[in-house]
Amino acid sequence: MSDTTQITLARRPVGEPPDDTYEVRRVELPALVEGQLLLRVVYLSLDPYMRGRMSDAPSYAAPVGIGDVMVGGTVCVVEESRHPEWAPGDVALSYSGWQTRAISDGTGLRRLDPERAPISTALGVMGMPGFTAYAGLLEIGRPQPGETVVVAAATGPVGSAVGQIARARGARAVGIAGGPEKRQALLDDFGFDVALDHRSPDFADELAGAVPDGVDVYFENVGGEVTRQVLRHVNTFARIPVCGLVSGYNATEAPEGPDRLPGFLGLVLRRSLTVRGFIQDEFTASHGRDFVREMSGWLADGTVRYREDVVDGLESAPEAFRGLLTGRNFGKLVVRVSEDPTS
Amino acid sequence: MSDTTQITLARRPVGEPPDDTYEVRRVELPALVEGQLLLRVVYLSLDPYMRGRMSDAPSYAAPVGIGDVMVGGTVCVVEESRHPEWAPGDVALSYSGWQTRAISDGTGLRRLDPERAPISTALGVMGMPGFTAYAGLLEIGRPQPGETVVVAAATGPVGSAVGQIARARGARAVGIAGGPEKRQALLDDFGFDVALDHRSPDFADELAGAVPDGVDVYFENVGGEVTRQVLRHVNTFARIPVCGLVSGYNATEAPEGPDRLPGFLGLVLRRSLTVRGFIQDEFTASHGRDFVREMSGWLADGTVRYREDVVDGLESAPEAFRGLLTGRNFGKLVVRVSEDPTS
Numbered sequence: 001m002s003d004t005t006q007i008t009l010a011r012r013p014v015g016e017p018p019d020d021t022y023e024v025r026r027v028e029l030p031a032l033v034e035g036q037l038l039l040r041v042v043y044l045s046l047d048p049y050m051r052g053r054m055s056d057a058p059s060y061a062a063p064v065g066i067g068d069v070m071v072g073g074t075v076c077v078v079e080e081s082r083h084p085e086w087a088p089g090d091v092a093l094s095y096s097g098w099q100t101r102a103i104s105d106g107t108g109l110r111r112l113d114p115e116r117a118p119i120s121t122a123l124g125v126m127g128m129p130g131f132t133a134y135a136g137l138l139e140i141g142r143p144q145p146g147e148t149v150v151v152a153a154a155t156g157p158v159g160s161a162v163g164q165i166a167r168a169r170g171a172r173a174v175g176i177a178g179g180p181e182k183r184q185a186l187l188d189d190f191g192f193d194v195a196l197d198h199r200s201p202d203f204a205d206e207l208a209g210a211v212p213d214g215v216d217v218y219f220e221n222v223g224g225e226v227t228r229q230v231l232r233h234v235n236t237f238a239r240i241p242v243c244g245l246v247s248g249y250n251a252t253e254a255p256e257g258p259d260r261l262p263g264f265l266g267l268v269l270r271r272s273l274t275v276r277g278f279i280q281d282e283f284t285a286s287h288g289r290d291f292v293r294e295m296s297g298w299l300a301d302g303t304v305r306y307r308e309d310v311v312d313g314l315e316s317a318p319e320a321f322r323g324l325l326t327g328r329n330f331g332k333l334v335v336r337v338s339e340d341p342t343s
Numbered sequence: 344m345s346d347t348t349q350i351t352l353a354r355r356p357v358g359e360p361p362d363d364t365y366e367v368r369r370v371e372l373p374a375l376v377e378g379q380l381l382l383r384v385v386y387l388s389l390d391p392y393m394r395g396r397m398s399d400a401p402s403y404a405a406p407v408g409i410g411d412v413m414v415g416g417t418v419c420v421v422e423e424s425r426h427p428e429w430a431p432g433d434v435a436l437s438y439s440g441w442q443t444r445a446i447s448d449g450t451g452l453r454r455l456d457p458e459r460a461p462i463s464t465a466l467g468v469m470g471m472p473g474f475t476a477y478a479g480l481l482e483i484g485r486p487q488p489g490e491t492v493v494v495a496a497a498t499g500p501v502g503s504a505v506g507q508i509a510r511a512r513g514a515r516a517v518g519i520a521g522g523p524e525k526r527q528a529l530l531d532d533f534g535f536d537v538a539l540d541h542r543s544p545d546f547a548d549e550l551a552g553a554v555p556d557g558v559d560v561y562f563e564n565v566g567g568e569v570t571r572q573v574l575r576h577v578n579t580f581a582r583i584p585v586c587g588l589v590s591g592y593n594a595t596e597a598p599e600g601p602d603r604l605p606g607f608l609g610l611v612l613r614r615s616l617t618v619r620g621f622i623q624d625e626f627t628a629s630h631g632r633d634f635v636r637e638m639s640g641w642l643a644d645g646t647v648r649y650r651e652d653v654v655d656g657l658e659s660a661p662e663a664f665r666g667l668l669t670g671r672n673f674g675k676l677v678v679r680v681s682e683d684p685t686s
Contacts, residue, residue, distance in 0.1 A: 223605055259599060260603070263597055265570075275616075
């Protein structure tokens with residue numbers, strides 16, 4: 001008999017999720033029946049969208065139920081198998097959530113080849129965040145050579161891929177991040193043309209200086225004050241893929257006025273803007289293969305680089321998740337739930 | 344020697360444009376030289392976009408200069424000609440602005456055939472407003488058979504065409520207008536499937552009842568409270584062509600809070616909305632010919648009907664324009680500046 005330690009949603013948080021959002025429980029797992037396999041979670045991905053799943057506001061995905069295991073993408077190793085296609089030691093991309101082990105019937109698992117790329121990248125640059133950047137930038141943003149692409153949270157797994165893919169397409173990439181260390185990493189690690197620190201007291205002026213020809217694509221993943229500043233510079237026919245709004249995920253009510261919506265719609269009208277919300281899965285059928293092929297090539301030849309922020313132990317997830325929502329992490333945040341057998 | 348009476352922009356208005364926004368002046372016109380023609384304005388179009396041109400806020404078009412004649416589309420008859428392609432009595436679509444006569448060198452004139460359609464329709468259903476509806480709805484809104492299209496200011500020249508074109512494409516058209524008389528006209532004159540009065544105290548409930556399957560296309564031409572109500576019902580992947588925001592054109596400052604922009608962007612994200620501002624001229628090259636062909640056919644076979652609101656005399660333009668911005672007119676507003684020789 002094996003067991004799993006699970007982090008469940010105990011109550012729906014208000015604002016930044018405190019510790020009592022969660023409950024930790026240990027559950028005995030039944031013996032496998034024919035067709036099942038036992039997964040040991042190696043890496044758990046922490047992503048901003050999880051904040052939305054904690055809430056029961058209407059959304060594109062059902063909320064996590066009270067008492068249910070928190071959802072999340074995982075990289076797992078097969079510990080035991082009674083499934084014909086899986087053997088102990090195999091590595092799989094799974095959606096096992098915030099727990100240490102899970103029983104699967106194989107549905108939704110994707111086999112990972114540790115020789116091809118570090119297995120944790122299936123949660124980052126080769127996975128959902130990388131594909132979000134790829135599909136949103138290329139299908140909605142459609143950057144042309146010489147155009148200016150701006151992205152915030154630019155050291156994150158989506159933002160860093162957006163900037164590097166924009167450059168691979170011949171566009172100029174302007175990255176925005178919080179703090180001088182992250183700002184420097186945009187230049188040194190990810191090759192942005194210009195890097196800005198939104199905490200700088202001169203941010204508005206620095207942004208204006210960074211986009212002398214205006215902004216053609218603003219890849220929206222933060223919202224709030226950064227967005228307001230960038231909008232001052234959008235060109236006619238600019239495209240704004242809306243991928244996330246992490247600055248507001250902990251908000252408990254509509255911010256104080258004035259009401260900026262009429263002004264925003266006026267800007268959309270006067271500049272003939274395209275604003276398009278998206279979730280990456282709508283593009284999987286149309287762009288999934290191209291993504292794997294192109295991104296593998298870019299990683300191999302160094303066109304795209306990535307950075308991971310690894311925290312150890314499932315019990316670290318709640319604090320790490322709070323840090324993610326407030327910008328304290330640096331790179332793709334993953335929890336190493338158990339030993340990585342491939343590293 | 345002939346003369347022209349002109350209405351010029353005397354000062355930039357704050358809010359609803361008062362009479363002292365304008366100055367009236369009479370100007371002697373010089374004799375024609377070779378290549379010129381003298382136009383007598385028959386119809387002057389009044390359109391919401393003109394409010395934007397009175398302001399010097401950054402926009403897609405330069406503002407009218409102080410002391411300059413107010414701009415506007417016109418239908419004119421040629422009084423005299425020293426131009427090889429034009430003869431007295433010819434009728435032309437022009438952009439002569441708020442005046443009674445103008446000298447032209449032929450640039451930008453389009454010949455109108457009075458046999459084909461009443462000449463005033465070149466300012467309405469067969470002109471810029473009709474094309475705005477056609478291009479914005481079909482290219483951005485892309486209504487599919489059975490989908491629900493909602494449009495406000497629906498008795499206006501753009502809104503009424505949007506609803507009728509939507510129905511011609513097999514979609515369900517829900518029209519919103521102000522007051523019971525306009526509401527009834529949506530059903531009787533323009534064939535909307537459902538008509539709503541946004542001044543009704545039960546408007547929110549009536550709207551909910553009118554869109555049981557949600558809203559797939561919201562053709563945005565008013566903004567404000569109507570927009571907020573419609574947004575509650577937009578479906579995943581809904582399209583919102585942003586054509587105008589007339590409810591806010593007289594606004595002097597951002598409305599009181601709360602700030603609805605974060606909530607709006609959140610909706611764009613969660614519902615994968617497409618919000619796209621546009622000005623019809625970007626579609627002239629791609630859709631202009633199809634428009635003339637299709638709209639002529641629809642007018643001929645009764646698929647599309649139109650309504651005009653004709654006021655007499657150039658001196659009526661300032662008051663009529665205020666009425667346009669506050670919904671007092673009913674149908675395409677034109678000023679009959681001088682006698683229509685074709686009617």
